[in-house]
Amino acid sequence: MxxxxxxxxxxxxxxxxxxxxxxxxxxxxxxxxxxxxxxxxxxxxxxxxxxxLQMQADLPMRETSSPLPHKQIGVAVIWNDQGEILIDRRRQEGLLGGLWEFPGGKIEPGETVSDCIHREIREELAIAVEVGAKLMTLEHAYTHFRVTLTVHHCRHIAGEPQALESDEVRWVRLDEIDQFPFPKANVKIIEALRQSPNSSFKP
Ligand code: SF4
CATH class of the missing domain: 1.10.1670.10 (Helix-hairpin-Helix base-excision DNA repair enzymes (C-terminal))
Incomplete structure:
Protein backbone atom coordinates (compact mmCIF):
# COMPACT_ATOMS: atom_id res chain seq x y z
CA MET A 1 0.00 0.00 0.00
CA LEU A 53 6.16 -5.09 -23.97
CA GLN A 54 3.23 -6.08 -26.20
CA MET A 55 1.24 -7.11 -23.15
CA GLN A 56 -1.80 -4.93 -23.78
CA ALA A 57 -3.95 -7.96 -24.60
CA ASP A 58 -2.89 -9.73 -21.38
CA LEU A 59 -3.73 -6.87 -19.02
CA PRO A 60 -5.40 -6.47 -16.64
CA MET A 61 -4.52 -9.91 -15.32
CA ARG A 62 -7.32 -11.80 -13.65
CA GLU A 63 -7.12 -14.59 -11.15
CA THR A 64 -8.47 -17.74 -12.67
CA SER A 65 -11.06 -19.02 -10.27
CA SER A 66 -10.72 -22.71 -9.51
CA PRO A 67 -13.88 -24.78 -9.76
CA LEU A 68 -15.82 -25.28 -6.54
CA PRO A 69 -15.28 -28.63 -4.80
CA HIS A 70 -18.09 -31.01 -5.65
CA LYS A 71 -19.64 -33.51 -3.22
CA GLN A 72 -21.92 -36.41 -4.10
CA ILE A 73 -24.51 -36.97 -1.39
CA GLY A 74 -26.90 -39.88 -0.85
CA VAL A 75 -30.18 -38.81 0.78
CA ALA A 76 -32.89 -41.03 2.28
CA VAL A 77 -36.61 -40.36 2.52
CA ILE A 78 -37.35 -43.03 5.12
CA TRP A 79 -40.97 -44.19 5.44
CA ASN A 80 -42.44 -46.18 8.31
CA ASP A 81 -45.50 -48.42 8.18
CA GLN A 82 -47.72 -45.51 9.27
CA GLY A 83 -46.73 -43.50 6.18
CA GLU A 84 -44.56 -41.08 8.17
CA ILE A 85 -41.14 -39.79 7.14
CA LEU A 86 -38.04 -39.61 9.34
CA ILE A 87 -36.31 -36.23 9.59
CA ASP A 88 -33.49 -35.01 11.80
CA ARG A 89 -32.43 -31.59 13.07
CA ARG A 90 -28.85 -30.60 12.32
CA ARG A 91 -26.63 -29.66 15.22
CA GLN A 92 -26.69 -25.94 16.05
CA GLU A 93 -23.03 -25.40 15.23
CA GLY A 94 -21.84 -25.54 11.62
CA LEU A 95 -23.40 -25.11 8.20
CA LEU A 96 -27.23 -24.95 8.22
CA GLY A 97 -27.18 -25.43 11.98
CA GLY A 98 -30.58 -26.05 13.60
CA LEU A 99 -32.40 -26.77 10.34
CA TRP A 100 -34.23 -30.03 9.70
CA GLU A 101 -33.21 -32.34 6.88
CA PHE A 102 -33.63 -35.74 5.33
CA PRO A 103 -30.81 -37.94 6.60
CA GLY A 104 -27.89 -38.97 4.40
CA GLY A 105 -24.30 -38.09 3.72
CA LYS A 106 -21.31 -38.03 1.45
CA ILE A 107 -20.81 -40.92 -0.93
CA GLU A 108 -17.33 -42.32 -0.25
CA PRO A 109 -15.05 -43.50 -3.08
CA GLY A 110 -16.13 -46.93 -4.30
CA GLU A 111 -19.59 -46.72 -2.71
CA THR A 112 -22.87 -46.93 -4.57
CA VAL A 113 -25.63 -44.53 -3.53
CA SER A 114 -27.39 -47.45 -1.87
CA ASP A 115 -24.22 -48.45 0.07
CA CYS A 116 -23.82 -44.85 1.21
CA ILE A 117 -27.42 -44.56 2.42
CA HIS A 118 -27.23 -47.87 4.33
CA ARG A 119 -23.98 -46.79 6.02
CA GLU A 120 -25.03 -43.22 6.78
CA ILE A 121 -28.38 -44.23 8.22
CA ARG A 122 -26.74 -46.85 10.40
CA GLU A 123 -24.09 -44.36 11.63
CA GLU A 124 -26.43 -41.39 12.11
CA LEU A 125 -29.60 -43.06 13.32
CA ALA A 126 -28.70 -46.65 14.32
CA ILE A 127 -31.49 -48.12 12.21
CA ALA A 128 -31.70 -50.47 9.24
CA VAL A 129 -33.52 -49.48 6.06
CA GLU A 130 -34.35 -50.97 2.70
CA VAL A 131 -33.29 -48.62 -0.11
CA GLY A 132 -35.98 -48.33 -2.77
CA ALA A 133 -36.61 -46.32 -5.91
CA LYS A 134 -34.86 -43.07 -6.71
CA LEU A 135 -37.05 -40.02 -6.11
CA MET A 136 -34.82 -37.42 -7.75
CA THR A 137 -31.34 -36.02 -8.34
CA LEU A 138 -30.74 -32.36 -7.64
CA GLU A 139 -27.85 -29.95 -7.81
CA HIS A 140 -27.23 -27.22 -5.27
CA ALA A 141 -24.42 -24.70 -4.85
CA TYR A 142 -23.20 -23.24 -1.58
CA THR A 143 -20.57 -20.48 -1.33
CA HIS A 144 -17.57 -22.81 -1.13
CA PHE A 145 -18.78 -26.05 -2.68
CA ARG A 146 -21.56 -27.60 -4.69
CA VAL A 147 -23.45 -30.80 -4.11
CA THR A 148 -25.35 -33.36 -6.12
CA LEU A 149 -28.05 -34.98 -3.99
CA THR A 150 -29.31 -38.38 -5.08
CA VAL A 151 -32.51 -39.00 -3.16
CA HIS A 152 -34.06 -42.44 -2.64
CA HIS A 153 -37.23 -43.64 -1.01
CA CYS A 154 -36.33 -45.98 1.86
CA ARG A 155 -38.33 -48.23 4.17
CA HIS A 156 -37.64 -48.48 7.87
CA ILE A 157 -36.88 -52.09 8.74
CA ALA A 158 -35.50 -52.23 12.28
CA GLY A 159 -34.26 -50.20 15.22
CA GLU A 160 -35.46 -47.17 17.16
CA PRO A 161 -34.05 -44.00 15.47
CA GLN A 162 -31.45 -42.26 17.64
CA ALA A 163 -30.02 -38.77 17.19
CA LEU A 164 -26.40 -39.95 17.11
CA GLU A 165 -25.17 -37.13 14.85
CA SER A 166 -28.02 -34.63 15.12
CA ASP A 167 -29.91 -32.77 17.84
CA GLU A 168 -33.26 -34.51 17.34
CA VAL A 169 -35.06 -37.01 15.14
CA ARG A 170 -38.75 -37.16 14.42
CA TRP A 171 -41.34 -39.06 12.38
CA VAL A 172 -43.61 -36.60 10.55
CA ARG A 173 -46.47 -36.75 8.08
CA LEU A 174 -45.97 -35.10 4.71
CA ASP A 175 -48.89 -32.74 5.39
CA GLU A 176 -47.22 -31.41 8.58
CA ILE A 177 -43.67 -31.16 7.30
CA ASP A 178 -44.03 -27.41 6.60
CA GLN A 179 -43.91 -26.79 10.35
CA PHE A 180 -40.20 -27.62 10.26
CA PRO A 181 -37.59 -25.29 8.68
CA PHE A 182 -35.54 -27.07 5.99
CA PRO A 183 -32.57 -25.89 3.89
CA LYS A 184 -33.40 -24.85 0.32
CA ALA A 185 -32.16 -28.07 -1.30
CA ASN A 186 -34.37 -30.16 1.00
CA VAL A 187 -37.40 -27.99 0.20
CA LYS A 188 -37.12 -29.22 -3.39
CA ILE A 189 -37.31 -32.79 -2.10
CA ILE A 190 -40.52 -31.94 -0.21
CA GLU A 191 -41.98 -30.41 -3.38
CA ALA A 192 -41.12 -33.57 -5.32
CA LEU A 193 -42.76 -35.72 -2.65
CA ARG A 194 -45.88 -33.59 -2.80
CA GLN A 195 -46.02 -33.81 -6.57
CA SER A 196 -45.77 -37.58 -6.58
CA PRO A 197 -49.32 -38.76 -5.82
CA ASN A 198 -49.77 -41.28 -2.99
CA SER A 199 -46.14 -40.74 -2.09
CA SER A 200 -44.78 -43.54 0.06
CA PHE A 201 -42.04 -46.16 -0.04
CA LYS A 202 -41.42 -47.42 -3.56
CA PRO A 203 -39.34 -50.56 -3.83
S1 SF4 B 1 -4.52 1.84 -25.36
FE1 SF4 B 1 -3.86 1.24 -23.30
S2 SF4 B 1 -2.41 -0.41 -23.71
FE2 SF4 B 1 -2.67 0.66 -25.63
S3 SF4 B 1 -1.06 2.19 -25.66
FE3 SF4 B 1 -2.83 3.17 -24.80
S4 SF4 B 1 -2.59 2.94 -22.60
FE4 SF4 B 1 -1.23 1.46 -23.55
Missing part, protein backbone atom coordinates in the same frame (compact mmCIF):
# COMPACT_ATOMS: atom_id res chain seq x y z
CA UNK A 2 2.84 2.37 0.90
CA UNK A 3 4.44 1.76 -2.51
CA UNK A 4 1.15 2.61 -4.24
CA UNK A 5 0.95 5.91 -2.40
CA UNK A 6 4.54 6.71 -3.44
CA UNK A 7 3.72 5.90 -7.09
CA UNK A 8 0.60 8.03 -7.06
CA UNK A 9 2.53 10.98 -5.58
CA UNK A 10 5.07 10.66 -8.41
CA UNK A 11 2.38 10.55 -11.09
CA UNK A 12 -0.15 13.08 -9.91
CA UNK A 13 0.03 16.78 -10.51
CA UNK A 14 -0.15 18.10 -6.93
CA UNK A 15 -2.12 21.14 -8.09
CA UNK A 16 -4.57 19.44 -10.46
CA UNK A 17 -4.90 15.80 -9.41
CA UNK A 18 -8.52 15.83 -10.56
CA UNK A 19 -7.47 16.38 -14.23
CA UNK A 20 -5.12 13.41 -14.09
CA UNK A 21 -7.79 11.16 -12.62
CA UNK A 22 -10.37 12.30 -15.15
CA UNK A 23 -7.95 11.75 -18.07
CA UNK A 24 -7.20 8.26 -16.80
CA UNK A 25 -10.88 7.42 -16.57
CA UNK A 26 -11.55 8.83 -20.04
CA UNK A 27 -8.69 6.78 -21.49
CA UNK A 28 -10.07 3.63 -19.86
CA UNK A 29 -13.60 4.36 -21.07
CA UNK A 30 -12.72 5.14 -24.67
CA UNK A 31 -9.42 3.68 -25.91
CA UNK A 32 -7.75 1.53 -23.26
CA UNK A 33 -10.64 -0.83 -22.71
CA UNK A 34 -9.90 -4.18 -21.02
CA UNK A 35 -10.92 -6.34 -23.98
CA UNK A 36 -9.88 -4.31 -27.03
CA UNK A 37 -7.37 -1.50 -26.37
CA UNK A 38 -6.95 0.78 -29.42
CA UNK A 39 -3.24 1.42 -29.05
CA UNK A 40 -2.81 2.89 -32.55
CA UNK A 41 -5.11 5.81 -31.59
CA UNK A 42 -3.82 6.20 -28.06
CA UNK A 43 -2.00 9.43 -27.06
CA UNK A 44 -0.12 7.53 -24.37
CA UNK A 45 1.31 4.89 -26.71
CA UNK A 46 4.88 6.22 -26.72
CA UNK A 47 5.07 5.93 -22.92
CA UNK A 48 3.00 2.84 -22.38
CA UNK A 49 4.91 -0.07 -20.85
CA UNK A 50 2.16 -2.50 -21.76
CA UNK A 51 2.39 -1.50 -25.41
CA UNK A 52 6.19 -1.61 -25.47
Missing amino acids: KLLWQCSELLLDPENPRDFNQALMDLGATLCTPKAPECSRCPWMAHCQAYQ
Whole structure:
Protein backbone atom coordinates (compact mmCIF):
# COMPACT_ATOMS: atom_id res chain seq x y z
CA MET A 1 0.00 0.00 0.00
CA LYS A 2 2.84 2.37 0.90
CA LEU A 3 4.44 1.76 -2.51
CA LEU A 4 1.15 2.61 -4.24
CA TRP A 5 0.95 5.91 -2.40
CA GLN A 6 4.54 6.71 -3.44
CA CYS A 7 3.72 5.90 -7.09
CA SER A 8 0.60 8.03 -7.06
CA GLU A 9 2.53 10.98 -5.58
CA LEU A 10 5.07 10.66 -8.41
CA LEU A 11 2.38 10.55 -11.09
CA LEU A 12 -0.15 13.08 -9.91
CA ASP A 13 0.03 16.78 -10.51
CA PRO A 14 -0.15 18.10 -6.93
CA GLU A 15 -2.12 21.14 -8.09
CA ASN A 16 -4.57 19.44 -10.46
CA PRO A 17 -4.90 15.80 -9.41
CA ARG A 18 -8.52 15.83 -10.56
CA ASP A 19 -7.47 16.38 -14.23
CA PHE A 20 -5.12 13.41 -14.09
CA ASN A 21 -7.79 11.16 -12.62
CA GLN A 22 -10.37 12.30 -15.15
CA ALA A 23 -7.95 11.75 -18.07
CA LEU A 24 -7.20 8.26 -16.80
CA MET A 25 -10.88 7.42 -16.57
CA ASP A 26 -11.55 8.83 -20.04
CA LEU A 27 -8.69 6.78 -21.49
CA GLY A 28 -10.07 3.63 -19.86
CA ALA A 29 -13.60 4.36 -21.07
CA THR A 30 -12.72 5.14 -24.67
CA LEU A 31 -9.42 3.68 -25.91
CA CYS A 32 -7.75 1.53 -23.26
CA THR A 33 -10.64 -0.83 -22.71
CA PRO A 34 -9.90 -4.18 -21.02
CA LYS A 35 -10.92 -6.34 -23.98
CA ALA A 36 -9.88 -4.31 -27.03
CA PRO A 37 -7.37 -1.50 -26.37
CA GLU A 38 -6.95 0.78 -29.42
CA CYS A 39 -3.24 1.42 -29.05
CA SER A 40 -2.81 2.89 -32.55
CA ARG A 41 -5.11 5.81 -31.59
CA CYS A 42 -3.82 6.20 -28.06
CA PRO A 43 -2.00 9.43 -27.06
CA TRP A 44 -0.12 7.53 -24.37
CA MET A 45 1.31 4.89 -26.71
CA ALA A 46 4.88 6.22 -26.72
CA HIS A 47 5.07 5.93 -22.92
CA CYS A 48 3.00 2.84 -22.38
CA GLN A 49 4.91 -0.07 -20.85
CA ALA A 50 2.16 -2.50 -21.76
CA TYR A 51 2.39 -1.50 -25.41
CA GLN A 52 6.19 -1.61 -25.47
CA LEU A 53 6.16 -5.09 -23.97
CA GLN A 54 3.23 -6.08 -26.20
CA MET A 55 1.24 -7.11 -23.15
CA GLN A 56 -1.80 -4.93 -23.78
CA ALA A 57 -3.95 -7.96 -24.60
CA ASP A 58 -2.89 -9.73 -21.38
CA LEU A 59 -3.73 -6.87 -19.02
CA PRO A 60 -5.40 -6.47 -16.64
CA MET A 61 -4.52 -9.91 -15.32
CA ARG A 62 -7.32 -11.80 -13.65
CA GLU A 63 -7.12 -14.59 -11.15
CA THR A 64 -8.47 -17.74 -12.67
CA SER A 65 -11.06 -19.02 -10.27
CA SER A 66 -10.72 -22.71 -9.51
CA PRO A 67 -13.88 -24.78 -9.76
CA LEU A 68 -15.82 -25.28 -6.54
CA PRO A 69 -15.28 -28.63 -4.80
CA HIS A 70 -18.09 -31.01 -5.65
CA LYS A 71 -19.64 -33.51 -3.22
CA GLN A 72 -21.92 -36.41 -4.10
CA ILE A 73 -24.51 -36.97 -1.39
CA GLY A 74 -26.90 -39.88 -0.85
CA VAL A 75 -30.18 -38.81 0.78
CA ALA A 76 -32.89 -41.03 2.28
CA VAL A 77 -36.61 -40.36 2.52
CA ILE A 78 -37.35 -43.03 5.12
CA TRP A 79 -40.97 -44.19 5.44
CA ASN A 80 -42.44 -46.18 8.31
CA ASP A 81 -45.50 -48.42 8.18
CA GLN A 82 -47.72 -45.51 9.27
CA GLY A 83 -46.73 -43.50 6.18
CA GLU A 84 -44.56 -41.08 8.17
CA ILE A 85 -41.14 -39.79 7.14
CA LEU A 86 -38.04 -39.61 9.34
CA ILE A 87 -36.31 -36.23 9.59
CA ASP A 88 -33.49 -35.01 11.80
CA ARG A 89 -32.43 -31.59 13.07
CA ARG A 90 -28.85 -30.60 12.32
CA ARG A 91 -26.63 -29.66 15.22
CA GLN A 92 -26.69 -25.94 16.05
CA GLU A 93 -23.03 -25.40 15.23
CA GLY A 94 -21.84 -25.54 11.62
CA LEU A 95 -23.40 -25.11 8.20
CA LEU A 96 -27.23 -24.95 8.22
CA GLY A 97 -27.18 -25.43 11.98
CA GLY A 98 -30.58 -26.05 13.60
CA LEU A 99 -32.40 -26.77 10.34
CA TRP A 100 -34.23 -30.03 9.70
CA GLU A 101 -33.21 -32.34 6.88
CA PHE A 102 -33.63 -35.74 5.33
CA PRO A 103 -30.81 -37.94 6.60
CA GLY A 104 -27.89 -38.97 4.40
CA GLY A 105 -24.30 -38.09 3.72
CA LYS A 106 -21.31 -38.03 1.45
CA ILE A 107 -20.81 -40.92 -0.93
CA GLU A 108 -17.33 -42.32 -0.25
CA PRO A 109 -15.05 -43.50 -3.08
CA GLY A 110 -16.13 -46.93 -4.30
CA GLU A 111 -19.59 -46.72 -2.71
CA THR A 112 -22.87 -46.93 -4.57
CA VAL A 113 -25.63 -44.53 -3.53
CA SER A 114 -27.39 -47.45 -1.87
CA ASP A 115 -24.22 -48.45 0.07
CA CYS A 116 -23.82 -44.85 1.21
CA ILE A 117 -27.42 -44.56 2.42
CA HIS A 118 -27.23 -47.87 4.33
CA ARG A 119 -23.98 -46.79 6.02
CA GLU A 120 -25.03 -43.22 6.78
CA ILE A 121 -28.38 -44.23 8.22
CA ARG A 122 -26.74 -46.85 10.40
CA GLU A 123 -24.09 -44.36 11.63
CA GLU A 124 -26.43 -41.39 12.11
CA LEU A 125 -29.60 -43.06 13.32
CA ALA A 126 -28.70 -46.65 14.32
CA ILE A 127 -31.49 -48.12 12.21
CA ALA A 128 -31.70 -50.47 9.24
CA VAL A 129 -33.52 -49.48 6.06
CA GLU A 130 -34.35 -50.97 2.70
CA VAL A 131 -33.29 -48.62 -0.11
CA GLY A 132 -35.98 -48.33 -2.77
CA ALA A 133 -36.61 -46.32 -5.91
CA LYS A 134 -34.86 -43.07 -6.71
CA LEU A 135 -37.05 -40.02 -6.11
CA MET A 136 -34.82 -37.42 -7.75
CA THR A 137 -31.34 -36.02 -8.34
CA LEU A 138 -30.74 -32.36 -7.64
CA GLU A 139 -27.85 -29.95 -7.81
CA HIS A 140 -27.23 -27.22 -5.27
CA ALA A 141 -24.42 -24.70 -4.85
CA TYR A 142 -23.20 -23.24 -1.58
CA THR A 143 -20.57 -20.48 -1.33
CA HIS A 144 -17.57 -22.81 -1.13
CA PHE A 145 -18.78 -26.05 -2.68
CA ARG A 146 -21.56 -27.60 -4.69
CA VAL A 147 -23.45 -30.80 -4.11
CA THR A 148 -25.35 -33.36 -6.12
CA LEU A 149 -28.05 -34.98 -3.99
CA THR A 150 -29.31 -38.38 -5.08
CA VAL A 151 -32.51 -39.00 -3.16
CA HIS A 152 -34.06 -42.44 -2.64
CA HIS A 153 -37.23 -43.64 -1.01
CA CYS A 154 -36.33 -45.98 1.86
CA ARG A 155 -38.33 -48.23 4.17
CA HIS A 156 -37.64 -48.48 7.87
CA ILE A 157 -36.88 -52.09 8.74
CA ALA A 158 -35.50 -52.23 12.28
CA GLY A 159 -34.26 -50.20 15.22
CA GLU A 160 -35.46 -47.17 17.16
CA PRO A 161 -34.05 -44.00 15.47
CA GLN A 162 -31.45 -42.26 17.64
CA ALA A 163 -30.02 -38.77 17.19
CA LEU A 164 -26.40 -39.95 17.11
CA GLU A 165 -25.17 -37.13 14.85
CA SER A 166 -28.02 -34.63 15.12
CA ASP A 167 -29.91 -32.77 17.84
CA GLU A 168 -33.26 -34.51 17.34
CA VAL A 169 -35.06 -37.01 15.14
CA ARG A 170 -38.75 -37.16 14.42
CA TRP A 171 -41.34 -39.06 12.38
CA VAL A 172 -43.61 -36.60 10.55
CA ARG A 173 -46.47 -36.75 8.08
CA LEU A 174 -45.97 -35.10 4.71
CA ASP A 175 -48.89 -32.74 5.39
CA GLU A 176 -47.22 -31.41 8.58
CA ILE A 177 -43.67 -31.16 7.30
CA ASP A 178 -44.03 -27.41 6.60
CA GLN A 179 -43.91 -26.79 10.35
CA PHE A 180 -40.20 -27.62 10.26
CA PRO A 181 -37.59 -25.29 8.68
CA PHE A 182 -35.54 -27.07 5.99
CA PRO A 183 -32.57 -25.89 3.89
CA LYS A 184 -33.40 -24.85 0.32
CA ALA A 185 -32.16 -28.07 -1.30
CA ASN A 186 -34.37 -30.16 1.00
CA VAL A 187 -37.40 -27.99 0.20
CA LYS A 188 -37.12 -29.22 -3.39
CA ILE A 189 -37.31 -32.79 -2.10
CA ILE A 190 -40.52 -31.94 -0.21
CA GLU A 191 -41.98 -30.41 -3.38
CA ALA A 192 -41.12 -33.57 -5.32
CA LEU A 193 -42.76 -35.72 -2.65
CA ARG A 194 -45.88 -33.59 -2.80
CA GLN A 195 -46.02 -33.81 -6.57
CA SER A 196 -45.77 -37.58 -6.58
CA PRO A 197 -49.32 -38.76 -5.82
CA ASN A 198 -49.77 -41.28 -2.99
CA SER A 199 -46.14 -40.74 -2.09
CA SER A 200 -44.78 -43.54 0.06
CA PHE A 201 -42.04 -46.16 -0.04
CA LYS A 202 -41.42 -47.42 -3.56
CA PRO A 203 -39.34 -50.56 -3.83
S1 SF4 B 1 -1.06 2.19 -25.66
FE1 SF4 B 1 -1.23 1.46 -23.55
S2 SF4 B 1 -2.59 2.94 -22.60
FE2 SF4 B 1 -2.83 3.17 -24.80
S3 SF4 B 1 -4.52 1.84 -25.36
FE3 SF4 B 1 -2.67 0.66 -25.63
S4 SF4 B 1 -2.41 -0.41 -23.71
FE4 SF4 B 1 -3.86 1.24 -23.30
